[in-house]
Amino acid sequence: MKTIDRYIYSSLLLPSLFGISIFTFIMMLNVVMEVMEKLFASDLPAMSIVDYVCYAMPGVLVQTIPMGAFLGVMLVYGGLSETNEIVAMEGSGIGLFRIIRPAFVFGVILTIIGLSLEIYVNPRALAKINAQTKQILASKPNSLTEEKIFLTNEEKGFGFYIDEVNNKTATAKHFLFINKRGDNPYPIVFLAENAKFDPGIIKFKNVDGYLFQKDGSSHVQARYQQQEIPITTFFRSEKKLKEKSRKEMNLKELKKYYKTNIKEKDLEKKENALKALVEIYQRLIGPLASTFLCWLGVLLSVGHKRSGRGISFGVSLIVIFGYIGLASYAKILVLKNHIPANIAMWTPNFVLFLLCIYFSIKKMKGN
Numbered sequence: 001m002k003t004i005d006r007y008i009y010s011s012l013l014l015p016s017l018f019g020i021s022i023f024t025f026i027m028m029l030n031v032v033m034e035v036m037e038k039l040f041a042s043d044l045p046a047m048s049i050v051d052y053v054c055y056a057m058p059g060v061l062v063q064t065i066p067m068g069a070f071l072g073v074m075l076v077y078g079g080l081s082e083t084n085e086i087v088a089m090e091g092s093g094i095g096l097f098r099i100i101r102p103a104f105v106f107g108v109i110l111t112i113i114g115l116s117l118e119i120y121v122n123p124r125a126l127a128k129i130n131a132q133t134k135q136i137l138a139s140k141p142n143s144l145t146e147e148k149i150f151l152t153n154e155e156k157g158f159g160f161y162i163d164e165v166n167n168k169t170a171t172a173k174h175f176l177f178i179n180k181r182g183d184n185p186y187p188i189v190f191l192a193e194n195a196k197f198d199p200g201i202i203k204f205k206n207v208d209g210y211l212f213q214k215d216g217s218s219h220v221q222a223r224y225q226q227q228e229i230p231i232t233t234f235f236r237s238e239k240k241l242k243e244k245s246r247k248e249m250n251l252k253e254l255k256k257y258y259k260t261n262i263k264e265k266d267l268e269k270k271e272n273a274l275k276a277l278v279e280i281y282q283r284l285i286g287p288l289a290s291t292f293l294c295w296l297g298v299l300l301s302v303g304h305k306r307s308g309r310g311i312s313f314g315v316s317l318i319v320i321f322g323y324i325g326l327a328s329y330a331k332i333l334v335l336k337n338h339i340p341a342n343i344a345m346w347t348p349n350f351v352l353f354l355l356c357i358y359f360s361i362k363k364m365k366g367n
Contacts, residue, residue, distance in 0.1 A: 004102075011076045011079075016069045020061070020068025023067045023071075024057075028053070031060075055125040062117050062118045063286070067320045069107060070290075070316055071316045073297030073298060074301050075316075076301075078301040086302050099302065104294060106294055111287045113287075114290055159177075171194065175195040176190075177189075178190070184213075186212035187212075189212075190207050190227070191210075202229050208221065209221065254277075255276075255280065278331055278341060278345065286327075289348070293320075296359065297316070323348055
């Protein structure tokens with residue numbers, strides 16, 4: 001039996017790696033195209049691009065490991081069924097669950113790897129991406145500044161938004177710049193028609209300035225032909241830590257954030273709290289799909305008919321995209337329809353579990 005286990009484990013490795021590589025390539029394609037565009041459009045160092053792709057990889061792998069493993073199991077067990085090796089195992093007295101066990105253990109191992117990536121590696125990688133972006137933007141702002149991205153420095157009360165960017169000429173159009181001062185809840189707002197990125201500074205042209213009173217009414221309006229702002233204005237000092245995004249938080253921080261904001265009357269804070277709760281469940285439940293998908297992959301592949309690897313590949317894609325769609329819908333149920341997160345977020349994996357039980361019973365009765 002150990003020989004059979006080793007044979008199946010070794011057979012699972014390469015097809016699963018192939019599946020993970022294919023899905024990772026597809027999901028990373030947008031990231032690669034984006035960073036390659038920045039590399040050719042500016043003098044951004046090539047190593048910065050490599051670092052960015054590497055830091056983005058863990059978050060993608062968490063999603064593609066279950067997909068690739070399922071495809072690998074379908075291909076391997078479909079091949080074993082096609083060559084009647086499964087029939088030979090059953091004929092020698094090996095039961096269904098003994099045949100499933102190598103794939104199930106393989107799925108559990110991948111689940112542990114996925115949890116490790118999601119809990120420990122990915123938050124740190126995202127923090128590295130943000131730190132790298134900040135450092136490069138401070139020295140070469142035209143390299144990473146994008147359209148319709150709002151950057152802020154809450155410590156200093158500054159922020160800006162750009163409607164149109166031309167990275168080749170290091171210029172921008174329709175530039176919104178805010179400066180919050182004192183206890184006035186409304187910031188000073190500057191609307192610039194054009195902006196030019198120079199080393200260390202941003203030069204604004206044709207600027208309209210607005211100052212609001214505490215009741216929200218406009219108080220002063222001014223016009224400037226040109227105004228210069230140091231790029232360092234838009235970043236925090238290193239003495240104070242930047243507030244982390246949800247993706248950068250660990251599970252303990254996410255739980256604390258949820259408890260702090262869920263009882264707030266502010267609807268936006270409550271929604272952010274729910275998003276933090278969804279993030280917690282995603283990290284814990286998502287990698288678990290590897291175990292159920294590997295189990296289900298065996299049941300969908302094993303049979304006495306010659307189904308062929310092409311059909312196994314097609315079935316695997318249907319199940320994978322069905323699972324992704326169900327997981328996405330679960331998030332909507334939590335955020336929009338206020339379905340309890342512990343019910344909605346567990347539903348995709350619960351459906352996989354029910355499918356595993358159903359096909360296990362069907363297969364046992366068939367034998």
